[in-house]
Amino acid sequence: MKLLLVEDDPLVANSLMLALGGSGYAIDHVSDGGQAQISIATETYDLIILDLGLPDMDGLECLRTIRKRIIKVPVLILTARDAPKERIEGLDAGASDYVTKPFHLGELEARIRALQRLALGCDIVVETGELKWNTKTRTLCRGDEVVELSAKEHACLEVLLQNLNTLVTKQRLSSILSGDDAPVSFNAIDIIIHRLRKRLEPYGVRVQTVRGLGFRVEQ
Amino acid sequence: MSSNSGKSMSMRSALLLWVLIPLIALTVLSTIVASHFAQGFASDFFDSFLLNSADSIAARVHAGKEGIAVANLPAESQALFGHNGEDRFFYRVVDSEGRSLAGNTSIDLPMPTQAMWHKFGSKKVADRVVRFCTVPTLTAAGTVIVQVGETVNSRSRLLHKVMMSILLPQIILICLACLSVWFGVGKGLQPLHQLQVVLRSRDKPNFSPVAIDHVPSELLPVLGALNDLFAGLGHQFRLQHEFIADAAHQLRTPVTAVKIYTDHMVRLGQNGPSHSALLGLEEASNRLTTMVNKLLLLARMEAKTTIETSEADLNQAVVVATNTVIQQAQGRHIEMIFDLPKVAVKVQADPDDVTELISNLLDNAIKYTPNNGSVWVFVREQQGAIVSLIVEDSGPGIPDEHKENIFKRFFRLPGATGAGCGLGMAIAKEITSSCNATISVSDRAGGGASFHIAFRKISRAV
Numbered sequence: 001m002k003l004l005l006v007e008d009d010p011l012v013a014n015s016l017m018l019a020l021g022g023s024g025y026a027i028d029h030v031s032d033g034g035q036a037q038i039s040i041a042t043e044t045y046d047l048i049i050l051d052l053g054l055p056d057m058d059g060l061e062c063l064r065t066i067r068k069r070i071i072k073v074p075v076l077i078l079t080a081r082d083a084p085k086e087r088i089e090g091l092d093a094g095a096s097d098y099v100t101k102p103f104h105l106g107e108l109e110a111r112i113r114a115l116q117r118l119a120l121g122c123d124i125v126v127e128t129g130e131l132k133w134n135t136k137t138r139t140l141c142r143g144d145e146v147v148e149l150s151a152k153e154h155a156c157l158e159v160l161l162q163n164l165n166t167l168v169t170k171q172r173l174s175s176i177l178s179g180d181d182a183p184v185s186f187n188a189i190d191i192i193i194h195r196l197r198k199r200l201e202p203y204g205v206r207v208q209t210v211r212g213l214g215f216r217v218e219q
Numbered sequence: 220m221s222s223n224s225g226k227s228m229s230m231r232s233a234l235l236l237w238v239l240i241p242l243i244a245l246t247v248l249s250t251i252v253a254s255h256f257a258q259g260f261a262s263d264f265f266d267s268f269l270l271n272s273a274d275s276i277a278a279r280v281h282a283g284k285e286g287i288a289v290a291n292l293p294a295e296s297q298a299l300f301g302h303n304g305e306d307r308f309f310y311r312v313v314d315s316e317g318r319s320l321a322g323n324t325s326i327d328l329p330m331p332t333q334a335m336w337h338k339f340g341s342k343k344v345a346d347r348v349v350r351f352c353t354v355p356t357l358t359a360a361g362t363v364i365v366q367v368g369e370t371v372n373s374r375s376r377l378l379h380k381v382m383m384s385i386l387l388p389q390i391i392l393i394c395l396a397c398l399s400v401w402f403g404v405g406k407g408l409q410p411l412h413q414l415q416v417v418l419r420s421r422d423k424p425n426f427s428p429v430a431i432d433h434v435p436s437e438l439l440p441v442l443g444a445l446n447d448l449f450a451g452l453g454h455q456f457r458l459q460h461e462f463i464a465d466a467a468h469q470l471r472t473p474v475t476a477v478k479i480y481t482d483h484m485v486r487l488g489q490n491g492p493s494h495s496a497l498l499g500l501e502e503a504s505n506r507l508t509t510m511v512n513k514l515l516l517l518a519r520m521e522a523k524t525t526i527e528t529s530e531a532d533l534n535q536a537v538v539v540a541t542n543t544v545i546q547q548a549q550g551r552h553i554e555m556i557f558d559l560p561k562v563a564v565k566v567q568a569d570p571d572d573v574t575e576l577i578s579n580l581l582d583n584a585i586k587y588t589p590n591n592g593s594v595w596v597f598v599r600e601q602q603g604a605i606v607s608l609i610v611e612d613s614g615p616g617i618p619d620e621h622k623e624n625i626f627k628r629f630f631r632l633p634g635a636t637g638a639g640c641g642l643g644m645a646i647a648k649e650i651t652s653s654c655n656a657t658i659s660v661s662d663r664a665g666g667g668a669s670f671h672i673a674f675r676k677i678s679r680a681v
Contacts, residue, residue, distance in 0.1 A: 011476040019483035080471040082512075083519065084571040101475040102508040105482030167542050171561075208549060212557030212596075213538065216545060 001116065002044070005029045006036040006062070007051040007078065012101070016049070019105055025112075033057035033065075040066060045073060047115060052079040052090070060093045067094035074115035078103075126161045128219055129204030133161045142203055152177060153196045156189075160207065160217045169214035231404040238400050239393070246389045250382070257381040261374050266339050266352070272300040273354040273367040276310050280320075282360035287314060289321035297323065302373045309349065309368040315361055331364045341371075350374070410434050414442070426453025460522045467515035474511050478504045506640065513642040516575065517628070520649035527654040530677045531570035532563045533598050533606060540577035541596075544585055551590045555581075559598045566606050566674035568654035576650040579643040580610040580670050586639055587614035587668070604676045611669045622660050647672075 003020065007013040008031045017027050028043065030036050033054045040048070048066065052059030063075060074096040079086075082100035090098050096118075097111050126133040130142050138158065140147045149157060159176055160168055170186050177184040177192075184192075193215055197207045208216045279290040289312045301308035311322025317330060327344055328351055329335070335353040342349050351368030413431045428446040481504045485497045537559060548555050566573070577596075584594045592613040599607045617625060617632065624630045626648040629641040647670075651658040656674045663669040 009472050009476075012472055012479070015476040015479035015483070019479050022483060022487065080468055080475075082515070101471045102478045102511065103475070105479050105486075165546070167538055167545060169538055210541065210545065210555055210557065212559065213541060213555075218546070218549070 001046045002026045002028070003112075004036065004039055004043075004045040004048045006031075006033070006048065006054065006059075008032060008053065008055050009051070012051075012078075020109070020112075023109060031055070033059070033062040036062055037065060040069065046119070047112060048073055048075045049112075050075055050077050050095075052077060052081055060089060063090075063093045063095060072119065074119050076108075076111060076115060078108075126164055128161065128164065128217055129200070129206075131200070131203045131205055133157075135162070147199075147203070149196070149199065152184075152192050153199065156192050156196055157200075157217075160215060164217060164219055167210055167214050167216050171214075173214070230408065231401060234404050235397060235400050238396055242393050242396055246386070246393065249389065250386060253385045254378075254382060257378055257385075261377045261381070264377075265350070265369075265371075265374050268300075268302075269339070269350065269352050269367055269369060270354070272308070272310070272369075273352055273365050275300075276312065276367060277354060277356040277363075277365045280312060280356060280358055280363050280365070282358040287320055287358060287360045287363055291321075292323070300367070301369060305376075306370040306372045307347075309351070311366050313364050313366070315364070320363065328366055328368055331366050336364070342368075407435065410438055414438075426450065426456060457522075460518055464515060464518040464522065467511050467518060470511045471515075474504070474507055478508055510640045510642070513640055513646060517642055517646050517649060520572070520646060520653055523649075523653045527567065527569050527572070529567075529569050530565045531568045531573045533566050533573065533608060533674065534559050534563055536570060536573040536577055537596060537598065537608075539574045540581055543578045544581045547582075548585050548594065551585070551588075553585055553588050553590070554593045555596070556593060557596045559596070560600060564598055564600065564606050565677040566654070566656075567677055568650075568656065568674060572650045572653065576647050576672070577608070577610075579647045580672075583639075583643050584610055584612035584614070584668070584670075587635075588612045589614065600676065601673070606674045606676045608672045608674065609669060611663045611667060613663075613665070613667045616662050616666060617660055617668050625660065626658070 001024075003025050005013060005016060005020075005027050007016065007029065010031075013029050013031065017029055020027055028039060028045070030039050033056050036048075036050075039045075050059055050063060050066075054062060059077070059079070063077070066073070066075065075094065077090045077095040077098045078101065079090070079098075080101045081090075087098050087100075096115050099108055099111060126135065131147065132141050133139075134141075138154075140149065140154075140157070155177055156173060159173060170189055173189050174184050174186060177189070193207060193209070200207065206218065208218065210216060275296070276289075276292065279292070281288050281290070292310070297308050298304055300310075309323060309328065311328065312320040313331060314320055328349070329340070329342060331353040336355050337353070339350065339352045342351065348371045349368045350371055351366060353364060353366045355362050355364050357363075410431055410433065414429060417429055417431060426449045428449060429442060431442070434442055481497070481501050485494075485501050488494050488497045491497075537557065541555065541557075545555070581594065581596070588594055594613075595609070595611040597607070597609040597611075599609065601607050621630075621632060625632070625644045628645040630644075631639060631641045648658055651672055654674065656672055658670065658672045661669050661671065
């Protein structure tokens with residue numbers, strides 16, 4: 001997998017090249033917007049990591065130029081500008097994701113992987129406990145064995161797995177599960193979760209309850 | 220207010236005093252002068268009557284064969300001479316040897332001597348002042364002296380009336396002058412009062428120029444100087460904040476590199492001899508990262524000088540903030556318990572700021588709660604368009620002497636351990652004041668701390 005790193009600060013650039021290189025990525029490094037344009041014109045990259053504070057042009061300007069030429073390549077903005085307004089501007093200019101300095105290396109790599117999966121349009125498999133959830137085929141398996149769930153349990157688990165490690169409020173579950181003619185009450189949600197928890201416990205999957213707020217499944 | 224406010228005299232009282240002193244002096248002076256002249260007028264006026272009375276009596280003196288006879292004065296005439304009973308009228312007629320020929324007087328008028336002829340005099344007789352005159356009249360039988368006198372009630376009454384007619388308008392004038400000074404000065408000082416209100420309403424450092432309506436020209440230089448001072452202070456304030464923000468921003472790049480190298484080395488050095496040292500390095504770089512981020516956030520919040528007007532959904536902010544800390548809580552078996560209203564609660568605040576605020580409160584609560592403890596979050600709609608966010612924990616609580624200090628920058632409770640950097644609560648305080656909310660801390664009823672933030676609610680009616 002080939003990455004282009006556009007970063008003017010040698011300290012950050014060198015550390016990233018060492019760390020990402022150690023994780024098996026091939027990296028080309030340029031330190032200004034002009035060189036970035038040339039590299040993009042001559043080489044094909046799977047992902048571009050772009051710093052916003054470039055010496056010759058604004059990073060957002062650089063991003064807009066890239067987007068004029070290639071629509072699809074994922075661009076991950078790496079910047080010290082972290083005000084919400086600046087994040088919004090970055091995403092609106094065509095960035096696929098936004099990471100503010102300083103960041104955790106593991107998080108950066110996870111985001112690179114996520115962007116790669118999205119770009120390839122491949123089956124995304126969410127793993128939790130001993131189970132694997134395929135988001136495309138919407139099946140839950142342990143190894144080759146398919147774990148069967150009721151329709152409501154299935155829908156509930158899907159929402160929880162789509163938001164892995166994140167809180168899902170009861171309101172949200174209720175509004176997703178409710179049809180126009182068949183509203184699902186909070187009590188019904190509690191019952192579905194209770195059954196789901198019992199069903200998944202043997203596979204080492206824990207559905208956590210956050211009292212008064214909602215539920216969460218941890219990877 | 221300054222400590223010398225007790226000694227200082229109000230401008231209003233001072234002006235009143237300065238108006239009152241000359242006015243009262245003027246009144247006293249004019250009263251003395253008027254009294255002098257009025258006494259003269261009244262005296263001349265009544266004396267001419269007295270003289271007429273004396274002449275009338277003299278006309279009744281006849282020199283006959285048996286000597287001098289004086290026709291009796293009828294009671295009606297005496298009453299007339301006595302100003303219709305208001306005063307008592309006395310008269311006597313004596314010959315040149317001083318023998319009394321006629322009269323009604325039992326009082327002791329001075330025996331007329333030649334020196335008193337054609338003259339008026341006053342004498343105090345039995346607690347009454349009596350005005351008298353002595354008129355000689357020549358008859359065939361020699362000189363007869365007529366002496367008439369009267370009490371001075373009518374004179375006093377006239378004098379009194381004249382004095383009142385002069386004094387009363389002057390007293391009214393003084394009262395009116397006092398009133399107009401009192402209210403006039405009050406009205407004139409209105410801009411000062413307005414200035415005070417404007418300055419006091421600035422609870423955040425706000426160095427924008429003060430503008431008040433209808434500034435009197437006397438106040439303009441003061442206002443100008445004040446605004447110059449504000450401009451200077453504001454500039455210094457901005458420079459200081461810019462420095463903090465720039466410093467934090469500049470620190471980010473090396474910190475990022477440190478963090479990347481450290482993460483990478485921890486990964487490489489697993490099970491190696493320097494693993495524990497690397498873990499320490501990772502911990503230190505994490506804390507450095509947190510510190511730099513919080514410092515920058517604090518600088519950004521402090522740089523906000525306007526009150527936030529956007530709206531945030533408190534429930535939503537609680538959910539987003541909870542996601543940032545839930546792992547930490549679960550890892551230490553701390554139960555988080557929420558009690559939120561079923562419907563969205565909109566408050567006057569920036570959504571990102573409120574999320575940051577709640578994250579800081581939750582992070583703090585979890586940090587100070589022992590393993591297997593609890594953290595509670597309540598959102599309650601109060602009366603008067605206030606929404607309360609309450610975050611409680613089952614930790615050790617905050618001693619009373621530190622309840623104010625915890626909102627200060629870099630303050631940490633004595634004996635506190637862990638990765639806190641002492642900026643979380645300062646940020647929380649800045650965020651609350653930027654959205655016109657208030658934050659306070661108290662003891663939770665079963666032990667632990669209870670943080671209470673009162674937001675301004677945005678009413679659902681559009």
